Amino acid sequence: MKDLDFSKFDGLLPAIAQDWETGEVLMVAFMNEEAFAHTVKTGKATYFSRSRGKLWVKGESSGHEQMVKEIRTDCDKDTVILKVVQRGGAACHLGYRSCFFRKLDGETWIIEGEPLFDPSEVYRK
Numbered sequence: 240m241k242d243l244d245f246s247k248f249d250g251l252l253p254a255i256a257q258d259w260e261t262g263e264v265l266m267v268a269f270m271n272e273e274a275f276a277h278t279v280k281t282g283k284a285t286y287f288s289r290s291r292g293k294l295w296v297k298g299e300s301s302g303h304e305q306m307v308k309e310i311r312t313d314c315d316k317d318t319v320i321l322k323v324v325q326r327g328g329a330a331c332h333l334g335y336r337s338c339f340f341r342k343l344d345g346e347t348w349i350i351e352g353e354p355l356f357d358p359s360e361v362y363r364k
Contacts, residue, residue: 244317245272252319256284256297256330259308259322265330266338268297270319282307284321301361303327329355332362 245252251269258265268286270278274294277285281296284305288295298304305323312319331338334354341348 242316243272243275243312243319244315247317251287251289252317254284254286255318255320256305256323256325257320259324263337264339265305265323265325265336268295275319278307278321279310284323297330298326301327301329301332301356303329305330327356332358334358334361 243252248269250271252271252275254268254270256265256268257263269289270285271287274285274287277283277294277296284297284307286295286297287293296304304326305321306326307321307323309322310319311322325336329336331340333340334356335352336355340350340352342351343349
């Protein structure tokens with residue numbers, strides 16, 4: 240952890256969650272040093288929520304956890320890839336498998352796939 244460079248993005252690293260088996264990119268979030276250490280310690284993907292200003296264990300409210308199988312960093316050591324097993328099938332808070340469910344076709348965004356769950360049912364307040 241000492242080798243990672245948390246200085247470039249105000250103490251945060253971009254963290255890419257990628258399906259362990261297929262390589263599909265599921266989501267991008269951010270980690271601070273505490274989130275990274277918690278991820279390493281527990282094996283559960285833990286991020287820093289910029290909007291809430293606190294740690295966020297993926298799946299803590301939805302049950303859609305990410306179990307980390309491998310962690311990689313880039314050549315500058317300022318971005319990480321988490322290779323994960325996505326429990327519950329969906330990584331996206333809108334219910335889709337991946338947060339990258341929109342594809343640009345000419346000048347129009349097309350939605351690919353169907354939600355795996357209804358966010359209003361999963362994230363009741």
